[in-house]
Amino acid sequence: MLEVKGLSAAYGQHPSLNEVSLSVAQGEIVVILGANGAGKSTLLRAIAGICEGEVSGEIRLGADALTGLSPDQIVEKGVVLVPEGRGIFGDLAVKENLLLGAYPARARHGERENLDRVLGLFPTLRERQGQVARTMSGGEQQMLAIGRAMMSAPEILMLDEPSLGLSPLLCKELFQNLAQVRSLGIGVLLVEQNAKQSLAIADRGYLLENTRIVHEDTAARLAGDPAVQKAYLGAGGQRASVPATPAPDAAPAPSPPAVAARPQPQRSADQQAGLSITDLVAKAARQSASAPSHAPSDASATANRLASDRLTVVVKDIEEAAKAARSRPAHAAKPAAVRTPAPHPQQAARTPVIEVYRRPRVEVYRRRPSGQLERE
Numbered sequence: 090m091l092e093v094k095g096l097s098a099a100y101g102q103h104p105s106l107n108e109v110s111l112s113v114a115q116g117e118i119v120v121i122l123g124a125n126g127a128g129k130s131t132l133l134r135a136i137a138g139i140c141e142g143e144v145s146g147e148i149r150l151g152a153d154a155l156t157g158l159s160p161d162q163i164v165e166k167g168v169v170l171v172p173e174g175r176g177i178f179g180d181l182a183v184k185e186n187l188l189l190g191a192y193p194a195r196a197r198h199g200e201r202e203n204l205d206r207v208l209g210l211f212p213t214l215r216e217r218q219g220q221v222a223r224t225m226s227g228g229e230q231q232m233l234a235i236g237r238a239m240m241s242a243p244e245i246l247m248l249d250e251p252s253l254g255l256s257p258l259l260c261k262e263l264f265q266n267l268a269q270v271r272s273l274g275i276g277v278l279l280v281e282q283n284a285k286q287s288l289a290i291a292d293r294g295y296l297l298e299n300t301r302i303v304h305e306d307t308a309a310r311l312a313g314d315p316a317v318q319k320a321y322l323g324a325g326g327q328r329a330s331v332p333a334t335p336a337p338d339a340a341p342a343p344s345p346p347a348v349a350a351r352p353q354p355q356r357s358a359d360q361q362a363g364l365s366i367t368d369l370v371a372k373a374a375r376q377s378a379s380a381p382s383h384a385p386s387d388a389s390a391t392a393n394r395l396a397s398d399r400l401t402v403v404v405k406d407i408e409e410a411a412k413a414a415r416s417r418p419a420h421a422a423k424p425a426a427v428r429t430p431a432p433h434p435q436q437a438a439r440t441p442v443i444e445v446y447r448r449p450r451v452e453v454y455r456r457r458p459s460g461q462l463e464r465e
């Protein structure tokens with residue numbers, strides 16, 4: 090059991106964590122929800138021993154005190170962090186990254202069993218053991234980062250925003266993987282902006298606001314709490330603060346620090362809403378249908394309908410091409426070209442320009458036993 094009591098952290102005069110207490114048991118997923126700048130990353134970094142600020146309080150793993158230990162000693166005790174941004178070794182192969190994760194003495198004797206366990210958990214990594222890590226997709230790199238952390242045979246796995254930048258499909262896969270990690274008896278402490286999916290797999294959760302824990306409950310009750318829904322699950326529009334339930338003797342919460350929140354990496358609209366291209370087009374069509382009418386002429390109504398038909402065909406083609414690409418094994422033939430219907434003569438002047446993002450050509454490298462990189 091990981092236990093944190095009265096943990097505080099400050100960067101110079103700026104407090105970033107105030108008397109935070111929490112626990113994570115073996116085989117339990119605990120999620121920390123909070124706004125930008127609330128102190129979530131600081132909390133994980135303080136537990137992992139890599140917080141640049143001044144840290145005080147108590148951190149224990151079972152009978153072992155972790156407070157004041159160096160980061161490598163903390164990993165050696167069984168607590169490991171997958172930081173935001175993953176931190177994999179991009180120029181090393183997948184398997185090399187994984188084996189480096191087994192560097193702590195606690196993991197060395199069970200390296201082979203651990204590797205089998207990780208490759209069983211992430212079959213993609215088994216297929217890509219020789220691939221240079223930086224050539225993997227974002228989702229695969231995230232799996233590698235988690236796999237490498239698992240190679241240290243942790244009792245507690247901490248993850249900072251693992252779903253950041255992943256598509257809705259990959260997010261779903263990632264959260265399923267975390268549920269599997271829990272089934273191995275590992276405790277998971279998860280910091281996430283994706284409140285909906287993280288609460289769906291978590292056992293318990295804490296709300297961190299302005300450096301303090303203001304609420305804790307089971308994940309199911311948090312997900313059903315109207316205040317949490319409003320603040321973190323997008324219900325009711327504007328983001329709102331979750332009312333704190335302080336202990337009777339608790340000091341009044343400080344006003345928010347006068348420091349501008351750091352910009353959050355952008356997620357695409359469909360990532361945030363979990364909508365497919367078709368959903369987005371349908372939504373746009375509904376919006377345009379409900380927009381105030383300016384009594385368009387018959388000619389412009391026909392032109393609009395033609396544009397809409399044309400858009401639907403193109404979108405359908407894009408979706409089919411994407412579906413085919415997903416089901417096609419790597420190195421398979423080139424994707425079928427997207428069909429572009431001939432413009433209607435009336436329509437030629439106002440044909441919508443649809444930017445189609447094309448991924449750059451993928452180059453796969455393998456590292457030879459001599460250490461040289463070889464392009465496939």
Ligand code: ATP
Pocket residue numbers: 100103105123124125126127128129130131132141348351352353
């Ligand atoms: P986000 O969701 O945006 O990542 P967070 O809840 O993880 O936010 P932290 O990264 O823990 O927030 O930051 C908490 C506060 O501490 C912020 O005001 C931030 O500016 C400040 N802070 C974090 N790291 C440092 C640092 N190395 N030096 C100075 N201030 C820092």
